[in-house]
Amino acid sequence: MMELRRAQDRGHADHGWLNSWHSFSFADYYDPKHVQFRALRVINDDTVEPGRGFGTHGHRDMEIVSYVLNGALAHKDSMGNGSVIHPGNVQRMSAGTGVQHSEFNPSQTEKVHFLQIWFLPNAAGINPSYEEKYFSDEEKRGRLRLIASPDGADGSVKIHADAKMFAVLLDGNEQVEHPLAQDRYVYVHVARGDVALNDTPLHAGDGAMLAGGERVMLAQGRNAEVMVFELT
Template sequence: MIELRRAHERGHADHGWLDSWHSFSFADYRDPEHTQFRALRVINDDTVQPGQGFGTHGHSDMEIVSYVLEGALAHQDSSGGGSVIRPGSVQRMSAGTGVRHSEFNASQSERVHFLQIWFLPNRTGTPPGYEEKHFDEAEKRGKLRLVASPDGADGSVRIQADARMFAALLDGEERIEQAVASDRFVYVHVAQGGLSVNGRDLVTGDAAKLIDEDRLVLERGRKAEVLVFELW
């Protein structure tokens, strides 16, 4: 079964300095039909204006991954983690027993566009932590590049969640086909561009849930950047 979630069906909040689209219930957006998918709890598609951002605030028992699409995002947290991340970088913050952090647009002249992704942890009460890795375009061109996983396989960032996260770039004749194990679920989010997912056309902001599907096929990309989540 393939369930599509179109971009315009998501929750939306425009705060002036922040334009945010919510794939799942978040803040004032409440949708009982879209609260989470397995361990995948949040995908917020955020655009922050120059010099603006999220002031210091707290989290606990959540695995938070930031994926920058455009611009530069400055991060600081109480676990000692902090840097400016740009397109190609994947940042993981494990909130664990509690962490405070801030996120700001590092530029005074250009916006930053990024995806903030939360996973429910498979263990609670762990020490907070931070990790960051960079993945070149060549690693994602026409293939699924593992960028986050429970065991840090293939140089991915390590998340304490029952999930693996992949990134891919597809254009033209590039095609990806991958078997899906019978006990796995797949969530596909189109970050930019357009492509076909198992024969269904998706564009920027669209998503697809794959349940009881034995194969994932990504093709007919149109400058597409896509995130694929394998969940169990």
């Protein structure tokens, strides 16, 4: 059975410099029915105003993936990493025993729109680490491109969590199907555009949860960018 999580039902926080939508409980938003889905703990859909951002703050024992949709996001951390990521870049930070970092919009004119995704790690107390890779639109066009996985398969970033993360771009007659074993689960998040999941229309910000053995078919996309999470 598919359970829908419509965009307007998510948590919302507007701080002026930051407009954030929470698919799961986060900060001051708490929904006991939507704390996490398997190892998937956070999907924050964030838009940050020009020249603003998150000051230095700490994390521990969490796998954090940032995925930029529009604009640019600058990152600095206590491991000595510093970079600016753009659409196509996937950034992974394993907080482990503890890390400090900051994220901000380096542009003075353009907003940055990105997804911040957290996974619960499969082991606590690991050494903090960082990784960043680029995946072109061509790699995601009309097919599920693996971008994060426990073993770094197919050139994906490596996360220390029982999860795989795919990205796909769909427009027009393109369609993709993802086989799902009985002991696996899927969370689908529409980052932008419109798409049909198993013939059910989804729009930007919508999510859906499916259990093992169910069909996972994405089609009828209109400028759609979709994240698919396979979980144990």
